[in-house]
Amino acid sequence: MGRGYVVIDADRCKGCELCIHVCPVHILQLSPDTFNAKGYHPVIVTDMDKCTGCAACAMICPDVVFTVYRRKRKPRKVAAAANA
Amino acid sequence: MTVDVKLPEDMELVYKYPDSLTEKETHYCPGCTHGIVHRLIAEVLDELGIKDKTIGVAPVGCSVLAYYYFDVDFAEASHGRAPAMATGLKRVNPDKIVFTYQGDGDLAAIGTAEIIHAANRGELITTVFINNAIYGMTGGQMAPTTLPGQVTTSTPFGRDVRLAGYPVKMSEILATIPGSAYITREMVTDLPSINRTKKAIKRAFLTQMNGLGFSCVEVLSTCPTNWNVSPWEAMEWVKTNMTQYFPLGTFKMTEAVKALKVR
Amino acid sequence: MAKELLKGNVAFAESAVRHGLQAYFGYPITPQSEALEHLSRRMIEEGRVFLQAESEVAAINMVYGAASAGVRVMTSTSGPGVSLMEEGLSYIAGSEVPVVLVDMMRGGPGLGNIQPAQSDYFQITKSMGHGDFHPIVLAPSNVQEIIDMVGLAFDLAEKYRTIVIVAGDGSIGQMMESAELPPMQPVREERPDWALTGKGDRKEHNVITSLYLGAENLERLNLRLQAKLAEIKENEVRWKEYQTEDAELLLVAFGTMGRIGLSVVREARKAGIKLGLLRPITLWPFPEARIYELADQVRGILVAEMNAGQMVEDVERAVKGRAPVAFHGRTGGVIPMVDEILADLRKLDEATKA
Numbered sequence: 001m002g003r004g005y006v007v008i009d010a011d012r013c014k015g016c017e018l019c020i021h022v023c024p025v026h027i028l029q030l031s032p033d034t035f036n037a038k039g040y041h042p043v044i045v046t047d048m049d050k051c052t053g054c055a056a057c058a059m060i061c062p063d064v065v066f067t068v069y070r071r072k073r074k075p076r077k078v079a080a081a082a083n084a
Numbered sequence: 085m086t087v088d089v090k091l092p093e094d095m096e097l098v099y100k101y102p103d104s105l106t107e108k109e110t111h112y113c114p115g116c117t118h119g120i121v122h123r124l125i126a127e128v129l130d131e132l133g134i135k136d137k138t139i140g141v142a143p144v145g146c147s148v149l150a151y152y153y154f155d156v157d158f159a160e161a162s163h164g165r166a167p168a169m170a171t172g173l174k175r176v177n178p179d180k181i182v183f184t185y186q187g188d189g190d191l192a193a194i195g196t197a198e199i200i201h202a203a204n205r206g207e208l209i210t211t212v213f214i215n216n217a218i219y220g221m222t223g224g225q226m227a228p229t230t231l232p233g234q235v236t237t238s239t240p241f242g243r244d245v246r247l248a249g250y251p252v253k254m255s256e257i258l259a260t261i262p263g264s265a266y267i268t269r270e271m272v273t274d275l276p277s278i279n280r281t282k283k284a285i286k287r288a289f290l291t292q293m294n295g296l297g298f299s300c301v302e303v304l305s306t307c308p309t310n311w312n313v314s315p316w317e318a319m320e321w322v323k324t325n326m327t328q329y330f331p332l333g334t335f336k337m338t339e340a341v342k343a344l345k346v347r
Numbered sequence: 348m349a350k351e352l353l354k355g356n357v358a359f360a361e362s363a364v365r366h367g368l369q370a371y372f373g374y375p376i377t378p379q380s381e382a383l384e385h386l387s388r389r390m391i392e393e394g395r396v397f398l399q400a401e402s403e404v405a406a407i408n409m410v411y412g413a414a415s416a417g418v419r420v421m422t423s424t425s426g427p428g429v430s431l432m433e434e435g436l437s438y439i440a441g442s443e444v445p446v447v448l449v450d451m452m453r454g455g456p457g458l459g460n461i462q463p464a465q466s467d468y469f470q471i472t473k474s475m476g477h478g479d480f481h482p483i484v485l486a487p488s489n490v491q492e493i494i495d496m497v498g499l500a501f502d503l504a505e506k507y508r509t510i511v512i513v514a515g516d517g518s519i520g521q522m523m524e525s526a527e528l529p530p531m532q533p534v535r536e537e538r539p540d541w542a543l544t545g546k547g548d549r550k551e552h553n554v555i556t557s558l559y560l561g562a563e564n565l566e567r568l569n570l571r572l573q574a575k576l577a578e579i580k581e582n583e584v585r586w587k588e589y590q591t592e593d594a595e596l597l598l599v600a601f602g603t604m605g606r607i608g609l610s611v612v613r614e615a616r617k618a619g620i621k622l623g624l625l626r627p628i629t630l631w632p633f634p635e636a637r638i639y640e641l642a643d644q645v646r647g648i649l650v651a652e653m654n655a656g657q658m659v660e661d662v663e664r665a666v667k668g669r670a671p672v673a674f675h676g677r678t679g680g681v682i683p684m685v686d687e688i689l690a691d692l693r694k695l696d697e698a699t700k701a
Contacts, residue, residue, distance in 0.1 A: 016115030062119020137545035160556035165408035172412025
């Protein structure tokens with residue numbers, strides 16, 4: 001699994017594509033073959049392993065479609081001890 | 085919103101649905117920046133912990149139904165009068181946080197007197213001013229902030245400044261008023277500007293919470309539907325065209341507001 | 348409390364303070380500015396909210412805000428100000444928040460003059476704003492009545508969550524009379540559960556709005572408002588009668604005109620005409636039933652007003668053709684004299700003698 005993980009509430013999506021433009025790893029696109037309850041092609045993630053958990057999608061989304069998770073960073077002390 | 089997902093233990097939540105928003109899906113057009121600004125306000129109310137003592141005043145415009153989307157007490161004002169209604173609400177509820185959310189027609193056309201006088205009295209309210217250079221709800225007519233030459237349904241030949249005057253720069257005007265403590269103009273076209281806008285909104289609410297005076301955050305916004313462009317193209321139009329006429333920046337910030345710790 | 352010599356405008360303002368007024372937002376306009384001035388001092392002295400707004404438009408919206416927060420709030424103005432407030436009043440009516448408005452009528456239309464008149468009758472009783480609605484309208488005729496009616500106005504406004512207009516005129520506002528103010532009532536601490544006070548630990552957030560986009564929803568609101576108005580009509584009609592028991596002719600007049608009517612009755616009786624007076628206290632709801640009853644007893648009805656004929660239409664409607672209705676009016680702020688009214692009364696008397 002990659003560093004980040006997003007959960008998409010597909011029925012909230014209006015297919016505005018703002019998230020697609022800001023995703024730094026370009027893993028978002030509109031679903032080509034499904035519609036949501038509103039009749040839009042909702043956004044989907046093409047490759048979750050590449051997700052960095054930056055939450056850019058969540059920050060630009062007008063419809064609060066995204067919930068974003070990210071792998072916790074190891075605290076520096078533990079990392080140093082591990083390297084010692 | 086509950087998330088039914090099995091995540092590894094070392095994953096933490098980075099962004100979730102704000103408490104201060106209701107679950108109701110908005111009626112706003114796809115890509116409309118109302119959605120972004122509503123979300124930023126909600127995030128700020130959550131982070132400042134003031135949700136339960138906040139009262140909002142909705143305008144007449146696309147966001148007339150804002151009271152369905154924020155989980156806070158809300159009043160529906162008549163067109164342009166939100167600052168007056170907010171004045172009444174705040175004066176009798178001095179310990180509550182009162183904000184108005186207004187569009188360009190609401191604030192800069194019919195409501196010019198009310199916003200200027202609220203600022204003049206240093207009313208302890210916060211105004212979020214959505215400037216998208218057009219009248220969205222009524223179908224795309226000229227707004228006081230429509231750019232010269234801009235085609236709208238009531239300026240089919242493009243805004244002619246000889247007939248219709250120049251766009252009104254409300255932030256600049258409000259900044260000249262002594263009662264204004266914090267007046268700033270932002271936009272929400274990309275991640276950095278979205279973050280700056282959120283910080284500005286937070287500073288504005290903190291200005292009220294600390295009794296420092298009137299605060300207003302003008303947000304250059306989009307109207308993809310009435311501008312006849314895609315949502316992302318609309319964001320680009322704000323960046324390249326609107327900022328030419330409406331420069332970003334802080335026009336008034338008292339020392340006390342500057343000293344506020346805004347995280 | 349003892350009687351004191353009080354100016355009408357000061358009296359109604361002080362009465363509001365004594366009745367627990369929590370907030371006042373107003374704008375100077377002759378002939379009621381003394382009320383605003385009095386409140387600018389007294390409200391601050393009592394630790395309540397006072398603000399002189401930038402216009403009547405702003406004032407009524409500040410009132411709307413405070414009323415939405417569930418506090419006892421009032422404004423006062425004259426005809427031109429009511430015109431500016433009509434938008435706000437319509438929103439207030441649709442949102443069902445309680446508001447008291449004191450209208451000290453002056454000569455109109457337009458800028459008119461500052462003399463007393465009764466030419467806002469249509470404006471305030473028929474709707475005072477767009478949409479199907481009537482406020483309760485109380486019509487005092489002297490300083491004591493305006494003091495008492497301000498208290499009644501707050502009670503009715505809060506009982507029904509509606510607008511109550513106390514309709515005086517320039518002369519009542521300006522005259523000085525001996526009257527008694529009530530003792531100081533404490534300001535209410537609690538707020539109604541529908542009020543905007545911050546969600547706190549309520550389950551749902553409160554919304555005060557007059558917007559109902561769905562037609563069926565708006566109809567439901569209107570049916571609720573109409574039911575409320577029907578209840579008010581049932582329970583809150585008020586009027587005063589003077590020498591109507593054996594009257595053969597009836598004079599109907601309100602406010603200052605009603606006061607002059609007392610003199611007309613006395614003079615008429617001296618001249619051998621059995622005249623009675625019905626003085627509506629509530630202009631809305633109008634005392635239709637009683638007037639209909641009296642129309643059976645009398646030969647004719649004279650309506651006297653300081654306008655071109657407004658309440659007379661309600662009298663004609665109430666009478667349903669049972670008796671002839673004549674009208675005496677002066678406009679422009681001219682106050683009719685007793686002998687002018689008597690002259691028209693004599694004409695009616697002659698015309699209706701069997």
